[in-house]
Amino acid sequence: MAIRRRKIRELVQTLLTEAKVTEAPVPVWEIARKRGARIVVESLDGDLSGFLYRDSSQKIIGVNTQHASVRQNFTVAHELAHLLLHDQEQLHLDRAFSSVRLRDDVSSQGVDGDEIEANLFAAEILMPEIFLRHDLSGRRTLDLYDEDLIPELARKYVVSVQALMFRLQYLGYIEG
Secondary structure, eight states: OOOOHHHHHHHHHHHHHHTTOOSSSOOHHHHHHHTTOEEEEEOOSTTEEEEEEEOSSOEEEEEETTSOHHHHHHHHHHHHHHHHHOOSOSEEEEEOOSBTTBOSHHHHTTOOHHHHHHHHHHHHHHSOHHHHHHHTTTOSSOOTTOTTHHHHHHHHHTSOHHHHHHHHHHTTSSOO
């Protein structure tokens, strides 16, 4: 499956425009609700970070209260991606993972296109390139020894430092 980067960018731009979001943080929970999702926040078993359940009458995004707020934010964005981009499953479960880019063993192998797309969507909507470019005021690269900038930006975007670092690397601010 080819990753639909352009479609994801266009969808994110549409969502941001409709919600009149022009700066971070992006209210992804509100956007998900406006797209018909009911968000249920509760303690989930084991390493379950979230889920998407849908049928003809409802759409539910489940979020694990045992996870950090930045993880919960990413989970809502990730499950929203499944809701908007992938319609084949009635119930989709997502397990906790150690890397923002890798949801589980399957996606870490680069073979689960849906998980890769959902992670890309989550990064795009939570950390829009245009917002980051504005906040980084024309910098071409970042000084990784600046101990304040990255954590400050992560707090502003309500994401983990790790998620922000991956996004900045993807956008070319950090060489990998």
